[in-house]
Amino acid sequence: MNNVLFFAHLKDEVGVESLQIEAKGKSVLALKQEVHETYGLSSIDSVMTAINEEFAEDDDVIQEGDTIAFIPPVSGG
Amino acid sequence: MNNVLFFAHLKDEVGVESLQIEAKGKSVLALKQEVHETYGLSSIDSVMTAINEEFAEDDDVIQEGDTIAFIPPVSGG
Amino acid sequence: MNDRYSRQLLFSPIGEKGQSLIGRKHVLMIGAGALGSGNAEVLVRSGVGKLTIIDRDYVEASNLQRQQLYTEEDVKEKLPKAIAAKKRLMAINSEVEVVAMVADAVPSLLEDLVSEVDLILDATDNFETRMLLNDISQKHHIPWIYGACVGSFGMSLTIIPGVTPCLHCLLKKIPIQGMTCDTGGIIAPAVQMVIAHQTAEALKILVGDLDAIRTTFTSFDMWRNQYSNIKVAKIKDTGCLSCGEAPTYPFLQQENLTKTTVLCGRDTVQVRPSTVQQLDLQRLSQQMKVSGYDTKGNPYLLSIDLKPERVVIFQDGRALIHGTKDLAQARSIYQKLLG
Amino acid sequence: MNDRYSRQLLFSPIGEKGQSLIGRKHVLMIGAGALGSGNAEVLVRSGVGKLTIIDRDYVEASNLQRQQLYTEEDVKEKLPKAIAAKKRLMAINSEVEVVAMVADAVPSLLEDLVSEVDLILDATDNFETRMLLNDISQKHHIPWIYGACVGSFGMSLTIIPGVTPCLHCLLKKIPIQGMTCDTGGIIAPAVQMVIAHQTAEALKILVGDLDAIRTTFTSFDMWRNQYSNIKVAKIKDTGCLSCGEAPTYPFLQQENLTKTTVLCGRDTVQVRPSTVQQLDLQRLSQQMKVSGYDTKGNPYLLSIDLKPERVVIFQDGRALIHGTKDLAQARSIYQKLLG
Structure with a gap:
């Protein structure tokens, strides 16, 4: 299983701060699409993704036990 | 073994940010005294101690693998 | 200034209801140094109903590196910090009631004040006053937020009577310190960081969002x-x-509070008489000049240059003895001047 | 003000040597909103040699809730933020050279400025300008510090050319945003937190302590x-x-930069002419009044109330169209007024 964390307003979109999802073997992009379709996460194009506190690319593959975090870039200043 | 962390100016006193010490079965107070005598940590009376990110008392006993942090209270404002 | 809080109203954990609560609350700020001036600015900009600031100090050049609200002009005028802070805060938000008290935060003063206070913000520079705030907080069931910093290091803790442990649980006794502003200095980012934590906690408490508290x-x-x-x-x-179950509030007892204190970050001793005075500073200034002393003053204080020590006397009889860390010497200097 | 930096000198990673370095450095601040005003105050109090502030906006009531440096008086005078910031910063530290530019941070302006800049601090409110800063940083080998916030959330990243990845590596393209100050609001503690991070990184870079950088x-x-x-x-x-190995700096190319922008946190479009103008605002004001428009102005801008839209025109030809988010409508309103 994998722990998936939602930062900032993504929490409000999904409705929870974290989810347990079976994502082993999936790419980051595939997980993004799943979360978009199943849990209503918007703007998956621009959301940043970290695996185990390290930024990941869309084609990185998720391993058993990895913690994935989705972080929205924000622009306010 | 135990990982022992030094916060703020305690780092400068001891000379490193962390030490590997065998502290299993010792009380917090005993570890404080050891660190005071061996590594020059001052003001052990007032330093606060956390075990695994939870505050501990002087008579708490350290377990194998525990991470211990020494935190000096500061007063500046 | 209708639109003033529009961005705060948009933040859903505050909203219209939270803003209305913030606007009815009274916050007591102890200290108007680095943490005090920064915390005060955030609270006043955020629209707190009333802010009472207690500070015993005046603005000095060495404050300007990190203490918001103060300017070079305040240094030249030797304004008490509470007065200088209020002046700036009123220009920022005239809708907030700001009460400035040039005084030491002693038990009797705090006990008189706190009956109508919703939150105490700690911006002092010493643990004796913090232990006092902690007892006041427990006795009167008022939350308080500890904050402190030195060098690039800082810390904060939110204390809610009846819910969280208190500072006395954590520290057991007033700690002997290995590090002060005097030996380690202080940089502004550490100050800002503590302010960020204290003000976030303050807003949560003021809007009553207790689940969100750290x-x-x-x-x-x-x-x-x-x-x-x-x-x-x-x-x-x-x-x-x-x-605990049988509290005695030990730090509210006068015999547990010293009368002379070395101030953090300076070669200075504060001497506080056991009873509050009502000095006639103008007359005192005349006397000192006649005696050959080099003095300067304003309505709030009198500065006497003794070379190398310098003594600053406030109307309530309190004095700062600059140029010494020796408590006995400071007391002696004070008594030579004021009898 | 001899004693001014004494507490910063005591902090050993800065010390006398670091303070002397800070005093010789030039920081370019893009934006003077919440992050810009707070970062500017810390840098000026800390004694930076020179600070150049570029901001295209003027002070409004809704800024006061979180934007340090500004007062109710600045709102009444509709002062441009860069001008109001400089006024306050000079009162705080007259030893620092503060240059205020009421302008949009376009590539040509930045390219002219950066040859003598040691550090760029990001305090903008949009990603287009950040991608531009990022390209300027890489092309001219100048570090920059990204900072941003919305609601109670914030983030920061230090970018050192040749050492760290850049914002373009991280974001790939200008993100489509799900959340702005307009929908989520902003609270001051989040602002303070970003400022704490940006200014800590700034001081490390200014004193050359590269090992300490985050x-x-x-x-x-x-x-x-x-x-x-x-x-x-x-x-x-x-x-x-x-x-990368074959950089083209795409965000420095004019065709990649839009001329109309919806501003974060407001129902406002900025329209920027393709060439910089030198408008005679006084004459323009007369014309508008003759045409029956409700106008107000000062030496820096002209405000025209079109009900419900309001247009604010700056001397360089740039305009803010308040009351709309429609780019085409904004462009239309602009052209109706200015041809």
């Missing part, structure tokens, strides 16, 4: 890129004399 | 008590068009 002791080092949250629940002590 | 992307939520550091080293992309 339940850990936060500490950080901005130069070494460290940040740590330590759980505190376990240290709550049922035998604690401040928050 | 190598992670920091983000936090002050209401939900979250704090996270994410390693960035792995995303450095040798094919990046901004920092």
Whole structure:
């Protein structure tokens, strides 16, 4: 299983701060699409993704036990 | 073994940010005294101690693998 | 200024209801140094109903590096910090009631004030006053927020009577310090970081969002890129004399409070008479000049240059003895001047 | 003000040597809103040699809730933020050279400025300008510090050309945003937190303590008590068009920059003419009044109330169209007024 964390307003979109999802073997992009379709996460194009506190690319593959975090870039200043 | 962390100016006193010490079965107070005598940590009376990110008392006993942090209270404002 | 809080109203945990609550609350700020001036600015900009600021100090050049609200002009005028802070805060938000008290935060003063206070913000520079705030908080069931910093390091803890452990549970006694502003200095980013934590907690308490309150002791080092949250629940002590089952509030007892104190970050001793005075500073200034002393003053204080020491006397009889850390010497200098 | 930096000198990673370096450095601040005003205050109090502030906006009532440096008087006078910021910063530290530019941070302006700049601090409110800063940083080998916030959330990243990945590596393209100040609001503690991080990194860079620089992307939520550091080293992309082996600096090319922009946090469009104008605002004001328009102005701008839209025109030809988010409508309103 994998722990998936939602930062900032993504929490409000999904409705929870974290989810347990079976994502082993999936790419980051595939997980993004799943979360978009199943849990209503918007703007998956621009959301940043970290695996185990390290930024990941869309084609990185998720391993058993990895913690994935989705972080929205924000622009306010 | 135990990982022992030094916060703020305690780092400068001891000379490193962390030490590997065998502290299993010792009380917090005993570890404080050891660190005071061996590594020059001052003001052990007032330093606060956390075990695994939870505050501990002087008579708490350290377990194998525990991470211990020494935190000096500061007063500046 | 209709639109003033529009961005805060948009933040859903505050909203219209929260803003209305903030606007009815009274916050007591102890200290108007680095943490005090920064915290005060955030609270006043955020629209707190009333802010009472107690500070015993006046603005000095060495404050300007990190203490918001103050200017070079305030240094030249030697304005008391509470007065200088109020002046700036009123220009920022004239809708907030700001009460400035040039005074030491002694038990009797705090006991008189706190009946109508919703939150106490700690911006003092010493643990004696913090232990006093902690007892006041427990006795009167008022939350308070500890904050402190030195060098690039800082820490904060939110204390809610009846819910969280108190500072006395955590520290047991007033700590002997290895590090002060005097030996380690202080940089502004550490100050800003503590202010961010204290004001976030303050807003949560003011809007009554108790579920959001931080339940850990936060500490950080901005130069070494460290940040740590330590759980505190376990240290709550049922035998604690401040928050336990049979509290005695030891730090509210006068005999537990010293009359002379070395001030953090300076070669200075504060001497406080056991009873509050009502000095005639103008007459005193005349006397001192006649005696050959080099003096300067304003309506709030009188500065006497003794070379190398310099004594600053406030209307309530309190004095700062600059140029010494020796308590006995300071007391002696004070008594030579004021009898 | 001899004693001014004494507490900063005592902090050993700065010391006399570091203070002397800080005093010789030139920082370029893009934006003078919440992050800009707070960062500017810290840098000026800390004694930076020269600070250049570029901001295109003027002070409004809704700024006062979180934007340090500004007062109710600045709102009444509709002062441009750069001008109001400079006024306050000079009162805080007259030893610092502060240059205020009421302008949009376009490539040509930045290219002219950066030859003598040691550090760029990001305090803008949009990603287009940040991508531009990122390209300028890479092309001219100047570090910059990203900072941003919305609601109780914020983030910061330090970018050192030749050492760290750049913003273009991290974001790939200008993100489509789900959240702005307009929808989520903003609270002051989140602002203070970003300022703490940006100014700590700024001081490290100014004193040359490169080992101390933060190598992670920091983000936090002050209401939900979250704090996270994410390693960035792995995303450095040798094919990046901004920092890779064959850079083209795409965001410095005019065709990649829009001329109309919806401003964050407001129902406002900025329209920028393709060439910089030198308008005679006084004459323009007369014309508008003759045409029956309700106008107000000062030497820096002209405000025209079209009910419901309001147009504010600056001397360089730029305009803010308040009351709309429609780019085409905004362009239309602009052209109706200015031809």
